[in-house]
Amino acid sequence: MDSALAALLAELERFGNENDERATDRRARMLNITPDTGEFLTVLIRATHARRVLEVGTSNGYSTLWLVHAVRPLRGHITTLEIALHKAVMAEANFKRAGLQDWITQHVTDARAFLKQQPANSWDLIFLDAERVDYTGYWADLQRVLKPGCLLVVDNAVSHPYEVADFMAMVKQTVGYTTSLVPVGKGEFVVFKEP
Numbered sequence: 001m002d003s004a005l006a007a008l009l010a011e012l013e014r015f016g017n018e019n020d021e022r023a024t025d026r027r028a029r030m031l032n033i034t035p036d037t038g039e040f041l042t043v044l045i046r047a048t049h050a051r052r053v054l055e056v057g058t059s060n061g062y063s064t065l066w067l068v069h070a071v072r073p074l075r076g077h078i079t080t081l082e083i084a085l086h087k088a089v090m091a092e093a094n095f096k097r098a099g100l101q102d103w104i105t106q107h108v109t110d111a112r113a114f115l116k117q118q119p120a121n122s123w124d125l126i127f128l129d130a131e132r133v134d135y136t137g138y139w140a141d142l143q144r145v146l147k148p149g150c151l152l153v154v155d156n157a158v159s160h161p162y163e164v165a166d167f168m169a170m171v172k173q174t175v176g177y178t179t180s181l182v183p184v185g186k187g188e189f190v191v192f193k194e195p
Contacts, residue, residue: 004098004099005065005069005100008065008094008098009038009062009065012061012065013032013035013062015060016030016060016062027084030062030087031129032060032062032063033062033063033129033155033185033186034184037063037066037155037184037185037186037188038063038066039066040182041063041070041153042066042069042070044070044125044151044190045067045070045074045076045125046070046073046074048124048125048150048151049074050070050071050074050076050125051071051074051075051076051077051124052079052123052124052125053070053076053126053127054078054079054081054123054126054127054145055067055078055079055080055081055126055129056081056111056126056127056129056130056138057081057082057111057128057129057130057155058080058081058082058087058088058091058106059082060091060094061080061092061095062094065094065100068100068103068104071103076103076124077103077104077105078103078105079105079106080104080107081109081111081114081130082106083108083109083111083130088106088108091106111134111138112134112137112138115138115142115145116141118144119145120144120145121145121146122145123145123147123150124147124150124151125150125152125153126142126145126146127153127155128142128152128154129156132156132163133163135154135164135167136166139167146193147193148193148195149192149193149194150193151190151191151192151193152190152191153188153189153191154167154189154191155185155186155187155188156186157186157188158181158183158186159186160186171189176194177191177193177194178192178194179191
C-alpha cells in the first residue's frame with residue numbers, strides 16, 4: 001500500500017473511532033471496519049481475482065478505500081451503496097482526497113432496490129456492512145446476483161450475533177453455499193457460492 005493511502009486510512013480510522021465514541025445517535029456513527037478486516041478483504045479479493053466488487057454500506061468510505069486498494073492490481077472496480085446522504089458526501093470527499101474516485105461508482109440508494117435491478121451473476125464479491133436487520137430481505141437477490149464460485153462477506157457477525165443470526169441460519173439452510181465464520185475484526189461471515 002502506498003504511504004499516502006496508508007496515511008489517509010490511519011486518519012479515517014482515528015476519526016471514525018473518536019466520532020463513534022462521542023456520537024449518541026447510531027446514524028451519526030461511522031461504524032467502520034477494523035484494519036485487520038481491511039487486510040482480510042484484500043487477501044480474499046486478490047486470491048479470488050474479484051474484479052467486480054459490490055459494497056453495501058459505504059459510510060464515510062473507509063472500507064471502500066480498502067476495497068479499492070485490493071482491486072487496483074486486478075484492474076477491478078468498486079460499486080458502493082449508501083442510503084445516508086451525509087455519509088455519502090463524506091465518502092465522496094475522501095475518495096477525491098485519495099485520488100481514487102475513478103475506481104469507485106457511488107450510489108445513494110436503498111440496497112434492496114439496487115439489488116433487484118442487478119443482472120444475474122453480476123458480482124464477484126459482495127461486502128455486506130449495513131443495517132443487519134435487512135439482510136434476510138436481501139437474500140433472494142444476493143443469491144441471484146452473486147456469481148457462482150464467488151464470495152459474500154458479512155461484517156459484524158461476531159460483534160452483533162443476534163442481529164445476524166436469522167440471516168446466517170437462512171444462508172446455512174440454502175443448498176449450494178458453503179460458509180465460515182472468521183474471527184477477524186468484528187467477525188466476518190464468509191459465504192461461498194458453489195460453482
